Amino acid sequence: MAKATIADIAREANVSVTTVSRFINGNYGKMSEATKNRVQETVDRLQYHPRASAQKMRQDHTHVVGVIVADISNVFSSLLFKGIYTELQPAGYDVMLMNSNNSLGEESDEIGRLLSQEVDGLIIQPNARDFSAYASITDNRTPLVMVDRRSEGQPATVSSVTADNRESCLRLGLELARRGYENILPLSRTGSQISAQSSRVEGFQEAGERTGSLVMPMEVGDHGQEWIGKELDRTVSHLKGKTAIISLIGPLLFDLLDVFKGLDWSFPEDIGLVSFDDWSWSRYVGDGIYLLQQDPQALGQACAHNLLEQMGIAAETGEGDPYGASRQITLPVACIEAPSI
Amino acid sequence: MAKATIADIAREANVSVTTVSRFINGNYGKMSEATKNRVQETVDRLQYHPRASAQKMRQDHTHVVGVIVADISNVFSSLLFKGIYTELQPAGYDVMLMNSNNSLGEESDEIGRLLSQEVDGLIIQPNARDFSAYASITDNRTPLVMVDRRSEGQPATVSSVTADNRESCLRLGLELARRGYENILPLSRTGSQISAQSSRVEGFQEAGERTGSLVMPMEVGDHGQEWIGKELDRTVSHLKGKTAIISLIGPLLFDLLDVFKGLDWSFPEDIGLVSFDDWSWSRYVGDGIYLLQQDPQALGQACAHNLLEQMGIAAETGEGDPYGASRQITLPVACIEAPSI
DNA sequence: TTGTACGCGTTATCAA
DNA sequence: TTGATAACGCGTACAA
Numbered sequence: 001m002a003k004a005t006i007a008d009i010a011r012e013a014n015v016s017v018t019t020v021s022r023f024i025n026g027n028y029g030k031m032s033e034a035t036k037n038r039v040q041e042t043v044d045r046l047q048y049h050p051r052a053s054a055q056k057m058r059q060d061h062t063h064v065v066g067v068i069v070a071d072i073s074n075v076f077s078s079l080l081f082k083g084i085y086t087e088l089q090p091a092g093y094d095v096m097l098m099n100s101n102n103s104l105g106e107e108s109d110e111i112g113r114l115l116s117q118e119v120d121g122l123i124i125q126p127n128a129r130d131f132s133a134y135a136s137i138t139d140n141r142t143p144l145v146m147v148d149r150r151s152e153g154q155p156a157t158v159s160s161v162t163a164d165n166r167e168s169c170l171r172l173g174l175e176l177a178r179r180g181y182e183n184i185l186p187l188s189r190t191g192s193q194i195s196a197q198s199s200r201v202e203g204f205q206e207a208g209e210r211t212g213s214l215v216m217p218m219e220v221g222d223h224g225q226e227w228i229g230k231e232l233d234r235t236v237s238h239l240k241g242k243t244a245i246i247s248l249i250g251p252l253l254f255d256l257l258d259v260f261k262g263l264d265w266s267f268p269e270d271i272g273l274v275s276f277d278d279w280s281w282s283r284y285v286g287d288g289i290y291l292l293q294q295d296p297q298a299l300g301q302a303c304a305h306n307l308l309e310q311m312g313i314a315a316e317t318g319e320g321d322p323y324g325a326s327r328q329i330t331l332p333v334a335c336i337e338a339p340s341i
Numbered sequence: 342m343a344k345a346t347i348a349d350i351a352r353e354a355n356v357s358v359t360t361v362s363r364f365i366n367g368n369y370g371k372m373s374e375a376t377k378n379r380v381q382e383t384v385d386r387l388q389y390h391p392r393a394s395a396q397k398m399r400q401d402h403t404h405v406v407g408v409i410v411a412d413i414s415n416v417f418s419s420l421l422f423k424g425i426y427t428e429l430q431p432a433g434y435d436v437m438l439m440n441s442n443n444s445l446g447e448e449s450d451e452i453g454r455l456l457s458q459e460v461d462g463l464i465i466q467p468n469a470r471d472f473s474a475y476a477s478i479t480d481n482r483t484p485l486v487m488v489d490r491r492s493e494g495q496p497a498t499v500s501s502v503t504a505d506n507r508e509s510c511l512r513l514g515l516e517l518a519r520r521g522y523e524n525i526l527p528l529s530r531t532g533s534q535i536s537a538q539s540s541r542v543e544g545f546q547e548a549g550e551r552t553g554s555l556v557m558p559m560e561v562g563d564h565g566q567e568w569i570g571k572e573l574d575r576t577v578s579h580l581k582g583k584t585a586i587i588s589l590i591g592p593l594l595f596d597l598l599d600v601f602k603g604l605d606w607s608f609p610e611d612i613g614l615v616s617f618d619d620w621s622w623s624r625y626v627g628d629g630i631y632l633l634q635q636d637p638q639a640l641g642q643a644c645a646h647n648l649l650e651q652m653g654i655a656a657e658t659g660e661g662d663p664y665g666a667s668r669q670i671t672l673p674v675a676c677i678e679a680p681s682i
Numbered sequence: 683t684t685g686t687a688c689g690c691g692t693t694a695t696c697a698a
Numbered sequence: 699t700t701g702a703t704a705a706c707g708c709g710t711a712c713a714a
Contacts, residue, residue: 005692006693016700016701017691017693018693018694018700018703021694022693022700025693030700031699031700032700047477049457050692051457051459051691052394052457052458052459053394053395053397053459053690054398054690054691054693054706055691056394056692056706057395057691057692057693057707057708058693058694059692059706062394064437072419072423075416075419077419078413078414078416078418081438082413082414082440085438085439085440089440095437095438095439096405096437096438097426097436097438098435099430113435116390116393117393117435118392136388140344254621254622257625284595284598284625284626285625285626346706346708347708347709356684356685357685357686358685358686358708359684359685359686360684360685362710365709366709372683391708394707394708395708395709396707396708396709398689398692398708399689399690399707400690400708
């Protein structure tokens, strides 16, 4: 027997499809207890589930939200998703998750797929430097929230949720100077055109300008530990005074620890070490590592919350401006002290 | 202007809806270059996207797969998802991801939602001890793959993908005995009715029977580090000979390291320490920790691959048996040696 | 090579 | 309190 439809229920329960539909949607107001029970029984017996796709045809919302993260194997992304999901699920929204792998091409393809799914809203951790890559979304009047990274030329109508990268790095730069560090080496490994790492570098550079310390950003690209070790060794050997190395992205800390071991550097004696986002394991390494830590789950919840607002307004006003609720949201970065500097 | 439909394209391009439909579906066979180009141009200009929900009405597949993981904040789940996604996306399937939070109630609700979405297939990391919780899925003839855990009474028609938990723990138990350990304390923290942890305990118990060593499983439930520390201390102080403590689930290792610090135990001197699934950070702790490591991404790919087979057969044979491809798949657990035992 | 017309399962409108 | 029926956007059998 094929899947039950609303018509099957109606026939079996000796009512009209209208009544069944009302029942499904909880409009018990105009329904006798008797019919209600009869329909209920039939629905259970035939294991009827209303089909989302058929419902979508008659309604202007799908109750599905699309999410595109840059790298799902990074813990940042999974906690971000958890925050999003925690907020959206109780509100009655399902989530389609996609992984762009830090690739512009995959991202673009995925946006198309999600638009085809008629998602009610979209949360993206973007890869493209220029916002034009996302124009199809706004053209579509689909509510959009950007997270973690900002692309250039982003319309004021689009929301943005990021951590306080610049400020936290500025503060850390000042603190390092206060502790007598004269050189700061922020290491980044950027997979895409844009990332939160660049705002972090800016923060350090500002601190350098204010304190007179040397800030020398280093982009390690796809290079392995051997290359990183060589470059670091060469650079540091030319520097006067105390040097601190900053891992601007969580996974890079793994490599740095190996590199330090290879060079036989220990911290904080030979060199200072600070990292972003270790996801709470590094406190078991030696006496712990000084950290700047984002709260990805909070970021996710903020995204979802803002998106719900946008979608709510879109639903209320119909043809109105779905972007009334938009804003730029910045969440704090925690500083976890440890004797690695 | 409202979203473009196939009819809009047809009108603008001066062709019939049939032609547009053929174009969308790549049936260029019966189409002149001229019309093809004209349609192409119009589609681009109006930014037309076919609506998945309308297509679904006319077809018996949605090209959407549902995935329910037990705890998305556990790295196991995110890598599992990555494996699934990596396999399904190129095959043209979108993925709805849900997080059951190790809760039976949420899981049951989520299954209903996914069935309403008419997913073509389902991958679940199950919470319920008894398979009856999933009967609605098989009643629906929706292809299903269970991963990581097995529920009782699972029909032969349902696939299962798990890591080689029992065997790997048996081998480790034997190895521990060989190294002179006389007591093995596997610690588990189970959030749901079933988990992979129980097969692991079985493996150790089998080893205990063979070697004569004492195996004393301990369930720490929701207790905090203080409780764990007290219980461990009390237990170990009563034991003769060398003792090894096993963290049967990755996150528990965090707690154990703190507990060890609190009790001032060091490994391997005072006690042996082994853990499952640290996700590669623990090698920086002291001289590293002995590990049994699953490959969640490989598990995910195996799930997706099997599901694709099931769905392929379902699609081919129409009313035929979609479960022909079903099997029990077991993947190896890697053993990463380190001087913590 | 292109077009017409119907039906998929549901909800909303209107009528009874 | 209930029911009949027209849409929603698309794919396809059949007609031209």
